[in-house]
Amino acid sequence: MSIDLSLDRIRKLLSHLPRYTRPTVHIAGTNGKGSVSSLVSSILHATVPPLKVGRFNSPHLVSVHDSIAVNNEPISPATYTSAKELVEETDRKHDIGSSSFELLTSTALLIFEQERVDVVVLEVGMGGRLDATNVVPDECVIASALTAVDLDHQAFLGSTVAEIAKEKAAIARPGKPFVLGPQKYPEVQDVVKEVVATAGGQLIHASPASSRTWDNEFDGPGPAIISLSQETFAGPSPTPIQMSLPCFSEPLRAVLPLHGEHQLSNLGVALNIISALITCPCDETSVRPLQLKQRLTPSAISRGVRSVSWPGRLSFHRVRVPLTEDNRSARPLTILADGAHNPASSATLAAYVSSLIPAAPRTRPAASVREISLTYILALSHSPPKTPLQTLAPLLPPTVPQPEDSRPVKLKVQIAVLRFSPPDGMPWINSVPPSVLRETVSTLVPDAEVWCAPEDAQDPTQLLAALQWAAKQTEEADESLVVLAGSLYLVADFYRLIRAGRLGGATI
Missing domain, CATH: 3.90.190.20 (Mur ligase, C-terminal domain)
Structure with missing residues (x-):
């Protein structure tokens, strides 16, 4: 089966379903977008009182309904099946012929609307400009982000990194913050700057979080020494980090359980998204009641980072x-x-x-x-x-x-x-x-x-x-x-x- 990238079918399908109104963080990239989405959703849900957070990732891990989560837990099979049947029935009734991913994306958006979640963290499936997730209305998007861009899916997105970056950055929205993560290829910076400026977005450059020395008082008992022994295996400990953000006068400190040096870059993207939500509040009436500036405190953010889980990645x-x-x-x-x-x-x-x-x-x-x-x-x-x-x-x-x-x-x-x-x-x-x-x-x-x-x-x-x-x-x-x-x-x-x-x- 070929992949026909277009927004026409899903726009028609969604026009016959309940209107999508949820405040949404939209994340694209070649590598790291899933990790960033898990970090952002974990932080948002760690607030007091906790925000109700929907998250959509693809591909799914074990079962298709795993790709749709509320408060970092996969939705139940019953919830998924009920929404999916309504979406598929609507698609058949109006002879739309939506693709599998368009049906899945529509099902996720419908569930988030039915659940009345406070915020949705939406991961792009492939590319950005013509990806089914890019159908979310401008007024719903409260921030966008682009993680590391590399060569992948060239048959659909372009043969060069610059062409791929242009497709992915096209999720930028007018008047909304767009966080750009650290990049391997310098040309990505120039392409994204031009695309975001054309869209009227607010470009934010994210640097990686910095690792720091373990602090027993702040971080807890000291880390164990790694052992690959069959009898006494001990895996790597979480990484203590700190990062200066525009939203706080003091550097934020946390402990990151996701392994690998690249996760410092992903965390930098996630924390800059959070900072943008605090310092660049949207005017939409759906966002003001969330009181993000009051809820997203340093302690809440630190809690969210420490509790993040993203299976299947190191x-x-x-x-x-x-x-x-x-x-x-x-x-x-x-x-x-x-x-x-x-x-x-x-x-x-x-x-x-x-x-x-x-x-x-x-x-x-x-x-x-x-x-x-x-x-x-x-x-x-x-x-x-x-x-x-x-x-x-x-x-x-x-x-x-x-x-x-x-x-x-x-x-x-x-x-x-x-x-x-x-x-x-x-x-x-x-x-x-x-x-x-x-x-x-x-x-x-x-x-x-x-x-x-x-x-x-x-x-x-x-x-x-x-x-x-x-x-x-x-x-x-x-x-x-x-x-x-x-x-x-x-x-x-x-x-x-x-x-x-x-x-x-x-x-x-």
Whole structure:
């Protein structure tokens, strides 16, 4: 199925549904927009009294209704089904022929209106100018934002970063703040400046939040030392941060539980959105009763940052993988799950994995070599012109710093390749055949042992088989880590195994 980007169908569909009136924060970007949306919604809901916050993200994680949340909790299947049936019936009655994403977006907007949420945090699906979410009226948008822009979806958005940035920045609205996050490519700044100025928006440049020294009095007990040991695993602690914002006279301090250096940039975008809501209040009558300036205090914002959760993005999980059908034999695994699906996010994941290894404790004499088992479980979407080699080259082979004052590290690398389950409501999404992935990873890491799933298998049981293989590979390792990545749809299969009870002792 092809994707026909247009706003005509969804505008017609929404004209026959209850009018959408919710104050909305609209977020676009190639990477990071989901993290920013989770941060903004968590902060807004942490106010006293709490704001009722709706959030729409795509793609969904485990089930399609997971993409629509109220107060950071997915809506119930019953709520989703009721709204979806009304939307689909309206679409059929008026012979509109809306796409799957247009129907989903309309369902989300209808639910937020029915729930009378105070604020909606709306993530763009793809692009911006012609994305279905851009149908929200100007008077409803209270702030827009653009996270990091990179090459992705070139077939629909343009062949250069500048062309893609122009499409994404087109969500800017007249008279409303537009927060631009840190960018890898300088040309993005110029393009966005021109687009926002043409739209009559107020451009705000967001810098990353800064990490700081852990403060036991403010942050709580000190962080644990990272350990990749099978027996004494300890994951990374939250990052203490501070940031100066126009809305406050003193720097804001908080503790960020989302992992990775890139999350400091995402937090910078989120905090500048919040600052804009405080310092640039809209005149619309729907916003004034929210008393955002009074509610969004430093303590509320700090609470919201500390309580944020965004599964499947550098998320650690401890599971016990069954090795027999009767579950009498199982082996513990430490899983790092991440939806990295393009070269930029793969590079981010690679840098994070490398940062973990030197931080592991030294439990043996300084002269000995640390042997670490590193297993990758990978599946990718077929998304030309992006190739599997382009996506995986930043990730493989892994690199490990070798400081002179630490024990040398020897990596044992093994890789499992497979398909993910076809996502509900997205028939245009296809996974790359395992044989193609096997050829790609063998080119990048010739010495790695590779496990390859059957060519046409597309269900979570293949992932369970890959996890069982990984468990056997790490049997003798003192230190080990399994990196599950390449697609958020593969991460979703992993969470389905957890929810179905197929993996023992799972923690999320």
